[in-house]
Amino acid sequence: MSSDEIPSGSRTHNDDEAPSTSNQGRGRNLSESSDQGSKRQRTLSESFFPGLTNASPPKFVSLEEIISAAKGMANMALAHEIAVDSNFELEKREPPENSLHRRVKETMLKAFWDILSQQLQEDPPNYTQGLVLLSEIKETLLTLLLPHNTKLKEEIEEVLDIELIRQQVENGSLDFPYYANYVTSVMAKLCTPARDDCIRKLKQETDTVSVFKGILETLELMRIDMANFTIEMYRPLLVASSVDYEKSKFKEYIKVNPDGLEVTKQWLFRHVSPSTSLASADDWREVIAQAYLELLTWDDSNAFPETLVMDRSRLAELRNEVLRVTVAATVLLLVVSSVPQLQSNAAFKISLKNHMLLLLQDCHTDKDVEGVLANVSAQAVQDCNAALPEPLTPEHRTTVESQVMQVMADNHKIRLLVFQRIKEFLHLMITSTVPSQLQVPAGLSTFTKELSGLAARYHRLVSHNRSVFGEYYTDILSTFQVPNGV
Structure with a gap:
């Protein structure tokens, strides 16, 4: 018989397909009731596992304990993703198309760049918005440096000295395009090959506002690249330590929510019967x-x-x-x-x-x-x-x-x-x-x-x-x- 013919028989086990229990959602934001003070706390079973009813009367805990446990569960979720998904990486998150969030974001960004453009066209140019922008760019560049990039760090601190730039503004001697060119040159040294085209296009752009807009967008992508590089570099360590970390965080969750394993109990007990041996x-x-x-x-x-x-x-x-x-x-x-x-x-x-x-x-x-x-x-x-x-x-x-x-x-x-x-x-x-x-x-x-x-x-x-x-x-x-x- 070939390997793909219909088998004539099989050594099957008894099928233990048992009825299951109720729907379970992922974590939700914690909220506080505006009722009497004694009822304003919510147990984590309500927050992380909505729809579950505790087997015993709820144990009220402080809001601080709940928030602490919530943060722990969020960090636990991230550690878990890295541990079980070998392809896990961070991605740029965009609001859904045509959503209110997206429209608000686009409106705010357009307003920012419109103000910058108007200020630069004033006579003399107004660099109020520009100084804020350069300061933010400087801080972002510094976060992209590795510990051994000491010389480059010193250079960035020196060239993008905000106090010095402010003096140049007051003296009317600020060369805004010069700083745009400097920033793109530093980005070219720090970016991954996947961002080379973005940097090349930025260097060819002649409109100052468009250059800085592109710089911020590319820096955001570079920050994600750096985060993913860090995750990949430390993945073996993260995976090795994730079990103990998840254990400790779940222990914190159980501490404030003693009835947090009710569905798990039902799930396991479905596979135990009076005739089931649990001797070994x-x-x-x-x-x-x-x-x-x-x-x-x-x-x-x-x-x-x-x-x-x-x-x-x-x-x-x-x-x-x-x-x-x-x-x-x-x-x-x-x-x-x-x-x-x-x-x-x-x-x-x-x-x-x-x-x-x-x-x-x-x-x-x-x-x-x-x-x-x-x-x-x-x-x-x-x-x-x-x-x-x-x-x-x-x-x-x-x-x-x-x-x-x-x-x-x-x-x-x-x-x-x-x-x-x-x-x-x-x-x-x-x-x-x-x-x-x-x-x-x-x-x-x-x-x-x-x-x-x-x-x-x-x-x-x-x-x-x-x-x-x-x-x-x-x-x-x-x-x-x-x-x-x-």
Whole structure:
């Protein structure tokens, strides 16, 4: 049997898909009630996890404690992003197109540059706005310097001496374009190659206001470049220390919000039954592993475990990717089973896989998949005809189309088998001591690239989460009690 034929059987585990709980949002701004003083504080469960109801009466804490914990959670979120996303970098944030924020920002900026232009055109020129601008530019340039740039720092301090420039203004001897040229020359020394074109255009610009406008815009980008350079340089250290940092910040959060793990408890307890053994560390790890696997079929309308909120969007994308790969692999297995001549045609299988994933790329739910099955079916037939010496007969074509159109049936054995094998593969990935040596499941070798990438991201998220919150999980499981009457 070829590696992509329909498997005749499988060593499946029992599916532990349990019902989930309520929707969970990311952090929100803290606000204060204007009611009586005793009620003005809000617990963090309301602030960071809106919609949750505490299991016990709320513990009121001071506003200062809440603000401190909020700052800690914000810093924790940034550290977490750097730790789990190897491609994380800061980007320039722009308000949405046509938003009030954007219109206000554009109006304020236009007013600033209009005032500068008007002042420079006065006789004699008025440099009030210009001095403010030069002072800001100087401070920004200094923030872009590395510790070893001592000579350049001294030069900037000397050339952009604001007091000296103010004296030049009073004497009527200020050469504003000279300072624009100096600033662009310094920027050329400090910028990354990606900003060379910006600097070159600035040097060619003759309008003074346009030059300074371009300088500020480019400096903003250079500050982001510097921040990303710093993140990349210290990434190994940040990743190494992020677990302890996140632990300490979450501990602060729990201190002011003792009931902040209610959804997490429900999530873990769903995977423990009266017959579940918790006698060994391996038993505990298995329960936690099954809880992690539940995230691959999570219903977005349900609450999310507090310990995983910062990874909710990433886990949702992994869930969606599992769905897409499952459907694409099922279609491939059905097609090569129906058209045996193509079972050993690797080029055909790669082409069909790519076409299936392309058609499914916007699918996030079963309903989304059902909406594109007609196109998937037509593409499968087209790919078969392109790879065969003779096109499929009308009867054969109808068979292929019919099989593909039934892929999302509730009890579709092949799709459920494919999902189970993917799930087992991911289970091994998060429980194995040597995950890098795992093999892709039988019948899914065409999807090695997709499954390997998916598994690597899943393993990274789970490993980091387990390192930070593993102690909380074991503490929660240690409190499990068999319900009365069971």
